[in-house]
Amino acid sequence: MILYTIKELIEKGKNAIHEDVIVKGWVKSFRSNRFIALNDGSSLQNIQIVVDFDSMSETELKEITIGSSLKVIGSVVESQGRGQEIEIQAQKTSVYGQANPEEVQETILQPKKHSLEFLREQAHLRFRTNTFGAIMRIRHHAMFAIHDYFNKKGFFYINTPIITGSDAEGAGEMFHVTNFSLENLPKNEANEIDYSQDFFGKKTNLTVSGQLEAEAAAMGLGKVYTFGPTFRAENSNTSRHLAEFWMIEPEVAFNDLDDNMDLAEDFLKSVIAYLFQHCQDDLQFLDERFAQIQKEKPKNERTELGLIERLQYVLKNKFVRLSYTEAIEILKNSKPNKKKKFNYLIEEWGADLQSEHERYLVEKHFNSPVILFDYPAKIKAFYMRLNNDQKTVRAMDVLFPGIGEIIGGSQREERLDVLKQKMTEHNIDEKELWWYLDTRRFGSVPHSGFGLGLERLILFVTGMGNIRDVIPFPRYPKNAEF
Amino acid sequence: MILYTIKELIEKGKNAIHEDVIVKGWVKSFRSNRFIALNDGSSLQNIQIVVDFDSMSETELKEITIGSSLKVIGSVVESQGRGQEIEIQAQKTSVYGQANPEEVQETILQPKKHSLEFLREQAHLRFRTNTFGAIMRIRHHAMFAIHDYFNKKGFFYINTPIITGSDAEGAGEMFHVTNFSLENLPKNEANEIDYSQDFFGKKTNLTVSGQLEAEAAAMGLGKVYTFGPTFRAENSNTSRHLAEFWMIEPEVAFNDLDDNMDLAEDFLKSVIAYLFQHCQDDLQFLDERFAQIQKEKPKNERTELGLIERLQYVLKNKFVRLSYTEAIEILKNSKPNKKKKFNYLIEEWGADLQSEHERYLVEKHFNSPVILFDYPAKIKAFYMRLNNDQKTVRAMDVLFPGIGEIIGGSQREERLDVLKQKMTEHNIDEKELWWYLDTRRFGSVPHSGFGLGLERLILFVTGMGNIRDVIPFPRYPKNAEF
Numbered sequence: 001m002i003l004y005t006i007k008e009l010i011e012k013g014k015n016a017i018h019e020d021v022i023v024k025g026w027v028k029s030f031r032s033n034r035f036i037a038l039n040d041g042s043s044l045q046n047i048q049i050v051v052d053f054d055s056m057s058e059t060e061l062k063e064i065t066i067g068s069s070l071k072v073i074g075s076v077v078e079s080q081g082r083g084q085e086i087e088i089q090a091q092k093t094s095v096y097g098q099a100n101p102e103e104v105q106e107t108i109l110q111p112k113k114h115s116l117e118f119l120r121e122q123a124h125l126r127f128r129t130n131t132f133g134a135i136m137r138i139r140h141h142a143m144f145a146i147h148d149y150f151n152k153k154g155f156f157y158i159n160t161p162i163i164t165g166s167d168a169e170g171a172g173e174m175f176h177v178t179n180f181s182l183e184n185l186p187k188n189e190a191n192e193i194d195y196s197q198d199f200f201g202k203k204t205n206l207t208v209s210g211q212l213e214a215e216a217a218a219m220g221l222g223k224v225y226t227f228g229p230t231f232r233a234e235n236s237n238t239s240r241h242l243a244e245f246w247m248i249e250p251e252v253a254f255n256d257l258d259d260n261m262d263l264a265e266d267f268l269k270s271v272i273a274y275l276f277q278h279c280q281d282d283l284q285f286l287d288e289r290f291a292q293i294q295k296e297k298p299k300n301e302r303t304e305l306g307l308i309e310r311l312q313y314v315l316k317n318k319f320v321r322l323s324y325t326e327a328i329e330i331l332k333n334s335k336p337n338k339k340k341k342f343n344y345l346i347e348e349w350g351a352d353l354q355s356e357h358e359r360y361l362v363e364k365h366f367n368s369p370v371i372l373f374d375y376p377a378k379i380k381a382f383y384m385r386l387n388n389d390q391k392t393v394r395a396m397d398v399l400f401p402g403i404g405e406i407i408g409g410s411q412r413e414e415r416l417d418v419l420k421q422k423m424t425e426h427n428i429d430e431k432e433l434w435w436y437l438d439t440r441r442f443g444s445v446p447h448s449g450f451g452l453g454l455e456r457l458i459l460f461v462t463g464m465g466n467i468r469d470v471i472p473f474p475r476y477p478k479n480a481e482f
Numbered sequence: 483m484i485l486y487t488i489k490e491l492i493e494k495g496k497n498a499i500h501e502d503v504i505v506k507g508w509v510k511s512f513r514s515n516r517f518i519a520l521n522d523g524s525s526l527q528n529i530q531i532v533v534d535f536d537s538m539s540e541t542e543l544k545e546i547t548i549g550s551s552l553k554v555i556g557s558v559v560e561s562q563g564r565g566q567e568i569e570i571q572a573q574k575t576s577v578y579g580q581a582n583p584e585e586v587q588e589t590i591l592q593p594k595k596h597s598l599e600f601l602r603e604q605a606h607l608r609f610r611t612n613t614f615g616a617i618m619r620i621r622h623h624a625m626f627a628i629h630d631y632f633n634k635k636g637f638f639y640i641n642t643p644i645i646t647g648s649d650a651e652g653a654g655e656m657f658h659v660t661n662f663s664l665e666n667l668p669k670n671e672a673n674e675i676d677y678s679q680d681f682f683g684k685k686t687n688l689t690v691s692g693q694l695e696a697e698a699a700a701m702g703l704g705k706v707y708t709f710g711p712t713f714r715a716e717n718s719n720t721s722r723h724l725a726e727f728w729m730i731e732p733e734v735a736f737n738d739l740d741d742n743m744d745l746a747e748d749f750l751k752s753v754i755a756y757l758f759q760h761c762q763d764d765l766q767f768l769d770e771r772f773a774q775i776q777k778e779k780p781k782n783e784r785t786e787l788g789l790i791e792r793l794q795y796v797l798k799n800k801f802v803r804l805s806y807t808e809a810i811e812i813l814k815n816s817k818p819n820k821k822k823k824f825n826y827l828i829e830e831w832g833a834d835l836q837s838e839h840e841r842y843l844v845e846k847h848f849n850s851p852v853i854l855f856d857y858p859a860k861i862k863a864f865y866m867r868l869n870n871d872q873k874t875v876r877a878m879d880v881l882f883p884g885i886g887e888i889i890g891g892s893q894r895e896e897r898l899d900v901l902k903q904k905m906t907e908h909n910i911d912e913k914e915l916w917w918y919l920d921t922r923r924f925g926s927v928p929h930s931g932f933g934l935g936l937e938r939l940i941l942f943v944t945g946m947g948n949i950r951d952v953i954p955f956p957r958y959p960k961n962a963e964f
Contacts, residue, residue, distance in 0.1 A: 041703035069925035097926030124917040127702025140638040156622040165962035200962035220609025221523035443551035444579030480647035480682035
């Protein structure tokens with residue numbers, strides 16, 4: 001007698017007929033005191049269990065309710081019903097844990113409350129819903145695809161620090177980390193807080209990016225990537241922002257910006273192709289959900305493409321590459337700019353692009369994913385490589401339909417003198433980043449990298465509308481439950 | 483002309499002869515104005531470049547120094563020297579970035595200073611050393627092996643929260659996370675700090691474990707694992723402790739403690755077997771380093787086994803499984819206990835085992851990795867399943883030679899009433915963990931899991947002596963540099 005996960009059993013299909021098997025899972029539904037839909041999380045699909053209610057006591061039958069957990073011993077038979085090849089004729093059904101039907105109704109099933117918002121408050125239970133199960137399985141496969149991609153390409157996974165003494169990275173506001181009791185802060189003679197007594201002997205923060213450390217690692221190991229949590233202490237209560245999110249940052253010695261664009265495009269396409277291979281059921285389910293939601297929207301707000309179509313469209317199209325300067329020309333002369341439909345009108349070179357501009361380029365003008373490059377130095381970070389025009393830097397953003405920027409990256413400034421100059425202009429203390437400057441002192445090389453916010457990618461591939469629904473336990477202003 | 487990494491080229495070996503190639507890397511050594519050993523981090527091995535110094539200017543030759551970075555175009559020829567099959571006859575050598583020989587001497591090579599301690603202060607540069615390069619490559623492959631193992635077994639990777647509102651996990655002291663300016667803390671009417679004004683609306687900490695959240699995920703998805711940073715604010719200035727380290731925590735619905743032991747043993751063996759397959763050069767290098775260090779020790783402190791032997795020994799031996807009660811009997815009657823050689827003498831059942839006891843069992847008594855199980859409830863956490871004897875819990879520790887505990891785990895208490903009772907005994911507020919209790923209300927199931935500290939595993943497989951040398955940028959008391 002073999003213990004199967006439901007995924008394994010369904011994949012075996014008719015080849016399992018006549019086998020005696022054990023399955024374990026949670027009851028999704030129980031009809032006519034006879035048909036149990038059992039799910040164990042291994043797959044979106046349930047296996048149907050047929051119980052012989054004549055041989056069971058009323059007490060036993062009453063314990064089998066939605067949400068209760070079972071062990072079933074039985075033999076696999078061809079299914080008489082529709083929608084499944086096989087089912088299990090139960091010989092013995094035992095309940096591990098009951099689930100009070102009224103509490104289940106109240107906590108998980110209450111139709112009025114059964115919204116995504118409500119489920120966020122029940123984040124510990126939403127793993128059992130079809131939608132969230134599908135998202136979590138896709139999230140897993142996307143993460144594995146990312147590790148697999150970099151491993152195959154000879155990158156080394158580097159864990160950059162989460163607690164950092166630096167606040168010079170400039171990517172956003174930081175959370176403070178301390179071992180002090182806030183009720184009793186030690187003071188020095190000048191009556192200032194004495195950070196030398198804190199755990200790390202100085203002020204420390206949660207990282208906003210592992211890039212600078214990854215650059216140091218790339219200077220020795222060649223090709224590296226980070227994949228870890230990053231933090232923003234910004235009071236952004238939107239459907240696109242999290243205070244804690246996971247970021248992937250590859251960094252490659254000897255790569256210039258063209259190599260960097262090639263890597264970003266190949267990387268995104270590989271991950272999406274992997275999901276098509278490994279998450280068919282779950283993508284199909286979310287595709288139908290997406291279509292349903294589109295139907296409920298007013299016509300002018302609907303997207304042209306379905307979820308799976310949108311993924312195929314990214315796979316098939318060569319990403320358009322154009323400079324910021326070319327993009328500004330297109331946007332200046334665009335209909336929505338001339339008719340003043342943009343919230344931010346494009347008037348001159350140097351303007352920062354908004355999501356509405358990025359989406360216009362991707363969805364209307366080119367009808368293709370777009371990589372913009374060579375942005376004005378003034379609107380970009382200090383570490384990006386200055387072009388010979390002295391005005392633009394070797395930055396790049398990858399723009400996707402429906403979502404805007406999915407990747408931001410650059411070739412890094414490898415020339416010590418230029419980097420120092422840029423730091424001065426950005427008011428960054430050289431002493432803060434002595435070690436970063438060091439990497440330009442000992443055999444500096446051209447190098448490039450980019451950052452991808454994992455949850456942005458998962459939003460895109462699942463078609464969900466709120467980033468809080470694509471991470472198990474979201475952190476946002478006023479919420480750190482669980 | 484193809485761009486190769488040095489690893490790719492060396493793997494191609496003699497098949498690459500007559501090819502025109504490009505390689506890029508850093509100079510490890512330059513002999514006789516003619517032979518450059520070039521390394522790009524892809525492998526421990528260097529490729530030898532033979533330059534024609536007659537065709538180069540003196541300035542050009544002077545720029546090629548240890549640590550400088552080069553692009554080399556040349557053709558692959560059979561090597562005349564020993565130790566390598568092939569070398570590159572350079573046609574064109576260009577320097578990307580110079581490295582001032584005096585500064586290199588001072589910063590990286592200074593023999594007196596060139597200790598592991600010194601390199602920790604140069605963590606941004608130590609990626610270029612042979613030892614640290616080997617460790618980082620092994621660390622990468624171990625991490626990939628872990629993801630690969632769980633993915634193949636149908637586990638889903640779950641990102642549990644880093645910032646947590648809970649301080650009930652009980653695994654150790656926690657760091658506080660706040661968005662307050664410590665210089666200006668908001669107070670409420672009672673003149674207490676008003677945490678409702680903090681970013682998350684309450685006190686928050688850095689996680690010490692993702693286990694409780696992983697349990698909730700396993701109750702829906704079946705088999706899950708976490709792999710992320712965890713934190714301890716303990717002032718432990720030892721070679722075995724970090725304030726920030728990476729932990730792997732699988733959690734499996736329906737698994738009992740025997741399944742859990744099977745999983746732990748199979749998992750560890752699989753990861754080590756993977757490293758034998760993928761890190762031969764680096765393991766060989768560290769094996770020689772390990773042997774050298776053993777030689778320098780007094781005879782009675784040397785280990786019996788070499789590094790690679792020790793890994794093979796773990797692979798080959800079936801882990802001995804015995805109960806805490808049996809272990810206490812063995813220890814009570816052991817020579818070191820009777821001769822009072824243990825620092826902590828074992829006198830009665832209920833004693834907590836120290837590293838010296840664990841190592842006696844592994845290294846002397848059984849000469850095999852050991853899994854101890856069924857510990858006294860009093861010395862273990864509240865969530866471990868109580869045995870029928872009411873005295874012991876279904877805990878397990880996996881003990882390794884040279885290192886002691888490498889994995890700690892348990893079957894979890896799935897019975898709501900028993901769990902509540904245990905929480906009362908451990909002074910844990912039910913309100914704090916309402917959601918955790920909920921998972922026992924809706925179809926509770928037996929389940930088990932364990933935790934593995936990644937850096938402990940890397941210590942074991944690299945034979946390094948200090949945990950600060952197996953993570954890129956270590957965090958410990960008074961140190962958060964980089």
